[in-house]
Amino acid sequence: MAYLYLDDSKHHQFGFSLAAFVICDDDPTEEIAKILNRHGFDPSSFEYKSSAKMKGDDRLQALRSALKLYIGRKCKIAICVVDGDKNLGLAALKLLSTALDHPDLTEQRHQVFFDEGLFSSKKAAYELAGSDVALACCEFHFEQDSRHLLGIQLADIVAHTCSTMLLEKLGHVTKKIVFNNPMDSVYHGLEIELGFEMWAGIRYAFLSQNKANPKDDFDLANVDVYPWGLFVDESVGETISIAAMERFGENYLGCIH
Template identity: 75%
Template sequence: MAYFYLDDSKHHRFGFSLAAFVICDTDPTEHIDSVFRKHGYDPEEFEYKSSAKMAGDRQLQALRDALKSFIGRQCKIAVCVVDGDKRLGPAALRLLSSALSHPSLEGQTHKVFFDEGLFQSRKVAAGVADRNVAFGCCEFHFEQDSRTHLGIQLADIVAHTCSTMLLETLGHVTKKVILDAPGDSGYDGLEVELGFEMWAGIRYAFLAKNKQNPKDDFDLANVDVYPWGLFIDDSVSEDISNATMERFGENYLGCIH
């Protein structure tokens, strides 16, 4: 069984919204609760939001880094992109349908949790889901509170991270950061693009498969994320569709020294 959690990040100004699933082999609630408390936060009173101001807040930054580390090591992720936000829910279901065909998820039962506001109502959402026979293996939970289901807060991190990566690919983000890495890694103090820093922390988490017929060693180091871990809705513009495929369609897993 896998546990799926979905949240979104809206960027109307730039012509897209992005939703992301975090996929966990087991219920992550106990672990996330422990991470929160370790960093001085009570999960019953505090909700992690990527939109919160983090500059100068080392405690909140440390919590974010710990949660991202858990995602990068223990979870899989899948993303979908739409124009506006009214199609986010249906697009997420299309993404889920593709994800369920991945060999690591086939033939199992799953629990799927959606954040609030992705459908007009639970009834509408259930009606859409019922029309897809591939979802017979899923127990759906629509319109869920992220304070109750902490896995949705992981999805918030991934949606924000992947949206920033896409914004950079589109040319809207040009920020660079100085890496704070272990001294023996060769990266400490290195200036890199923000999108690269974000990608490096989650690159092993994308739901993907090895290429069928790699052309060379570089191709061998890349895996195909599309279609299992990526869905692009027909509503998006050609420019955004192309940028999304460029950013997420395949993923490099080779050495980045």
């Protein structure tokens, strides 16, 4: 059984919204609560939000890093991209239908949790989910409150991270940061693109499979994320669709030093 949590990140001014599943082998609630407590946050009252101001808040930045490390080590992720946000819920169900074909998820029962506001109503959500036989293996929990469901807070991080990566691919984000990791003798102190830093932290988490017929050693180091870990809705414009496929359709897992 897997536990899947979905949250979204909206960017109407740039023509897209993105939703992300975080996929966990076990209920992550206890481990996330431990991470929050370890960084001085009470999980019963604190809610992690990527939209919170991080600059100058070392404690919150450390928490973000710890949660992203947990995602990178313990979870798999899958994302969908749509135009606007009216189709987010339906697109997420289509993504899920394809993701369940992945060998790691077949022939199992799953618990699936959606954040609030992704469908016109809870009834409509259950009707849409029930209309796809591929989703019969899932027990759905729609309109969940992320304040009380810690797994959705992980999905918030992934949706924000992947949205930033797509915005950079589209040329809307050009920020660079100084990589600060004394344990990394190659990159420590170097100025790198924000999107690269975000990708490096979660690249092993994308739901993917090895290429069927790699052409060379470089191709062998790449895996296919599409279609299991990426769904691009037909509503998305050509520019964004191409950018999403180029950024997320396949993923390089080789050495980056």
